[in-house]
Amino acid sequence: MSPSEAGQLAGLIDKLARVSPPRLAGVIAEHLHRPGIDRVTTWVVDLGARRLTDLAEERGHRLFDGYLAQTVLRGESTPLTGATLIPLAGRGQVVGALEVEGPASGSHLSELEVAGQVIAEALLASRGHSDLYEVARGAHLLSLPATIQHNLLPLPSFVDDEVEVGGRMEPAYDIAGDAFDYAVNGDHVHIAIFDGVGHGLGATMLASVAMAAYRLGRRQGLELPDIAATLDEAIAIADPDVGFVTGILLRFDRRTRTLETCNAGHLSPFRFDATDVTPLDPSRRQPPLGLMTSRDRLIDRWPIEPGEMVVAYTDGVINARDNDRLMLHEQALMSIVDGARHQPVHLLCRAVLEKVLSHSAGPLDDDATIVVARFP
Amino acid sequence: MSGHVAQLTVPEPTGVGGWIVVKPEGEIDIATAHRLDAVLSDVVSRDPGRLFVDLSGVVFMDSTGLRSLIRTRKQLDRTNAEMAVMPGSDLIRRLIEVAGLAELLSMTDSLPEASG
Numbered sequence: 001m002s003p004s005e006a007g008q009l010a011g012l013i014d015k016l017a018r019v020s021p022p023r024l025a026g027v028i029a030e031h032l033h034r035p036g037i038d039r040v041t042t043w044v045v046d047l048g049a050r051r052l053t054d055l056a057e058e059r060g061h062r063l064f065d066g067y068l069a070q071t072v073l074r075g076e077s078t079p080l081t082g083a084t085l086i087p088l089a090g091r092g093q094v095v096g097a098l099e100v101e102g103p104a105s106g107s108h109l110s111e112l113e114v115a116g117q118v119i120a121e122a123l124l125a126s127r128g129h130s131d132l133y134e135v136a137r138g139a140h141l142l143s144l145p146a147t148i149q150h151n152l153l154p155l156p157s158f159v160d161d162e163v164e165v166g167g168r169m170e171p172a173y174d175i176a177g178d179a180f181d182y183a184v185n186g187d188h189v190h191i192a193i194f195d196g197v198g199h200g201l202g203a204t205m206l207a208s209v210a211m212a213a214y215r216l217g218r219r220q221g222l223e224l225p226d227i228a229a230t231l232d233e234a235i236a237i238a239d240p241d242v243g244f245v246t247g248i249l250l251r252f253d254r255r256t257r258t259l260e261t262c263n264a265g266h267l268s269p270f271r272f273d274a275t276d277v278t279p280l281d282p283s284r285r286q287p288p289l290g291l292m293t294s295r296d297r298l299i300d301r302w303p304i305e306p307g308e309m310v311v312a313y314t315d316g317v318i319n320a321r322d323n324d325r326l327m328l329h330e331q332a333l334m335s336i337v338d339g340a341r342h343q344p345v346h347l348l349c350r351a352v353l354e355k356v357l358s359h360s361a362g363p364l365d366d367d368a369t370i371v372v373a374r375f376p
Numbered sequence: 377m378s379g380h381v382a383q384l385t386v387p388e389p390t391g392v393g394g395w396i397v398v399k400p401e402g403e404i405d406i407a408t409a410h411r412l413d414a415v416l417s418d419v420v421s422r423d424p425g426r427l428f429v430d431l432s433g434v435v436f437m438d439s440t441g442l443r444s445l446i447r448t449r450k451q452l453d454r455t456n457a458e459m460a461v462m463p464g465s466d467l468i469r470r471l472i473e474v475a476g477l478a479e480l481l482s483m484t485d486s487l488p489e490a491s492g
Contacts, residue, residue, distance in 0.1 A: 197443045199406050242447035246439070246475060265475040285476040291446070319438050325403075327436075365406050366438060 005111050012115055016122040021130035025056035028098070028119055032112060037102040042088075042119065044096040044136040047150065048172035049073065049350060052097065053136045055123075072097050073347055077113060086112045090120030093156050093346070095137075138173070145176035145204035152211050154181055157346040162254055163189050167371035168349035170316075170357060171364050177203030178314050178367035179211050183218060187254045190218050193371050194247040195266065195314040197288070202239075209238040210245045210289060224249050224262045228289065228297040231264075235290030244288040248312055252304065252375065259302045259310065264289045269312035270334055272341060273305060277334045280310070309374040311337055316366035317353075323361045337372075345372045382436070384408035386415045395460075395487060396424040401433035404441035412441070416448045425457055428487055432464030437471060445481055460484045 012031050019027045029040040041059055043052035052064045064072075068085070071078045073094050078085040084104045088096040098116055123133045131139070142150060149169070157166025167180040177196040182189070192214050196206030213234035217227035227249055235243055246266040252259045261269070261280055265288030268279040282300055286292065304310075311334075318328050333352070340351040349370050356368050384402035391397070396419055400412050419427060429445065431437065445461060452459050460482040463469035472483050 195439065197439050197446075199440070241450060242443055244443075244446060265477065267474060285473055285478070287476040287480060291477075291480065315438060319405075321436070325436070 002107070005107070005114075008111065009114060009118065013118055016118065021126050021132040024122065024126065024132070025054075028115075029056075032098070032100065032115060034102075034108065037100060037104070039099075039101045041099040041101075042096060043085075043099060044123070044133065045073075045094060046138040047142070048138070048170075051138070053138070055096070055132075055136050070347070073350070074344065077109060084109070084112075086116045088116045088120040088123065090117055090124055091155055092158050095120045095123050095133075141173055143174045143176065145201050146172075146174055148204050148208060149175045149179060152179055152181075152208060154183070156349075157344070158182065158184060159345070160184065162376065163252065164345045164374040164376070165189065165191060165372070166345035166349055167193070167369065168346070168353055169367060169369045170353045171367075174363075175367045175369075176200050177207050178316065178369040179207040180312075180369055180371045181211055181214060182371075182373075183215075185218075189252040189254065189373070191250040191252070191312070191371060191373055192247060193266070193312045193314065193369060194245050194289075195316075195367070195369070196245045197243065199366075206235060206239060206243050206245050206290075209234050210247065214249070224251055224260055224299050225295070225297040228262045228264060229292075229295040231289040232292045232295075232297075239290070244290040246288040246314075250310070250312070250373070252373070257304045257306075257375070259304050260299050261302065262297055262299045264292070264297070267313065267315060267318075269310050270330075270337075271302070271304075272309040272311065272338065274307060277338065304375050306376060307374075309341060309372065312371045314367060314369040316364060316368035317356055317370060319366055320356050320360035320364055320368065322359055328356060328359045345374060348372055382407045384411050386411050389415065389419055392428070392487060393489065395426045395428040397428045397430055397487070399430040399433055403436040404434055404444070405436065405438050406440050409440040409444050412444050413447075416444060420448060420451045423455055423457070424452075427452060427457065427459045429459070429461045430464070430487075431462060431468050434464060434468060437468050439475070442471070442475055442477060446477070449481060458482075460488055462486065 015027050025042045028042050032040045042055040044055050052062045072087050075087050075089045083099050083101040086098040087094045126133050165182045169175045179194045182191045194207050194210045196203040213231045217230040235245055247264050248266045249262040263282040264286055268281045271278050336352050336355045340348045352370055382403035382405050386400045389396050389398045449459055472478055
C-alpha cells in the first residue's frame, strides 16, 4: 500500500467512525469515488445469505446465488458486466459487497478490497447503536423465536492455523429451538450443538437457557461432565413438566489432539478422515439435558489425526421429507458433506443445507442445523 | 406448503391384560402430535395405573413424539403408574435409543405381563 493509499484508508476509518448510520452508504460512495467510476453501491447480505439489499435503499434487492454468491462468500472480488463486486469481509464473515460501476483494477482494486474490510467492521460495529444494518440484512422479517436465536449465535465461522469451525441453521428466518456455539480458548476449542424439544417460543426459551448455562459453565472452566450437569439443572428448572434439550458438548485439546464428547440424547456426530466416515457413537447412550438427575454424565475421548473433520447436526437435517415422504438418510447426508468437504467451513455448511432444503417437499417444519469443525 | 401433509389417527384406548393401550397410526410430527397429546392427557386424567403405548402403526416420528411420551411419563410419575412403550419399527426404536430414553420410557418388544 502506498503512503497516499494508507492516508485514504485512514481517512475512511475516521469518517466511518464518526458518521451517523443513515449516512454510511453515502460516505462510502463519496470516499471511493474516482474519475471513471459511475456509481458505488453498498449491498448487504441477508440473514439467509440468498439476497443482497442496497444499504442506501435506492436499488432495492438483488438475488444472491450461484457463482456470484460462491465467489463473494469466499471473499473474492467478482467481475460483473461493467462493474466489480468487492466483498465486505470482516471477522470471518462476508457481510455484504461493494458494487463499483466502472473500471476497477490493479492498485485501485486492492485499495477497494481493504476498504471493504474497514466497511464490514463499521457495519458490524453499528449494530451496537443502530438498527439500520440489521434491517438491511432482514432482521425485521425474523419470527420472534428466530430473533432470540440470532442474538445468541456466535459468528458463522472462525478459522486459524489449528482449527476451522462454523455452523449454519435453516430456516434462517424462522428457527426455533436449535442452537450452536463455539469458543476458541487457548489450548481448548469448545463446540456445542443443541436442539430444544417442542416448537416456537417454548423451544427457543429452552435453547436460550441451554446456551446461557453452557457458556457460564465453560467460562467458569468446568470440565464437560460438570458443564452438562449445570445444563441438566438449568433446563429442569426452566421447564419441569416436559422440557428437555438434546445436545453434544465437544472439547478439542490442541496439545494432545484429543476430542472429548459428552452426548446427551443427540444424534452421533460423524468423523471424516482421509478415507472413511465413522459415527462418534457414545460408549453409552444418555438421556437429553434436563432429564438426568444424577451428576455423572459420561464423556468419550477420540484421538484426532491432522486433517480430520467432525460434523454434528440436528434431526431436522435428516427428517426433512420429500414428496414421497422419504427422509434424507444419514448416508446421503454424509455423501453431501463429503462432496463439499474441501470448501471453507461456512460454504460447506451452506452447501449442505441448500441440499436439505431442495430435498424437502415444502418449507422445513423443523430446524435444521449443521456444525463443522476441521482440525488441520 | 407443497407436498403431502402428515396424517395421524389415534383410536380410542383399549384395555388389554390390565394395561390401557394407546395405538397411534401414521406420522407423529409437529403437525400431528397434538392428536396423540389429547388422547394421552385424557388417559392420564383417568389414572390408568398401567399405560402401554404401541407405536407399531407409526411410520414416522420425530422429537415431538418423544416430547409427548416424556410429558406423559412425568405425569404418571405422580401416581407411580407404570408406562411402557413398544417401538414397532427400527426407525422408532433407534430414535428412542439414540435419545437415551429406552430406560426412562421402559421400551419393550411386547405387552408386558401386568405386575402386581
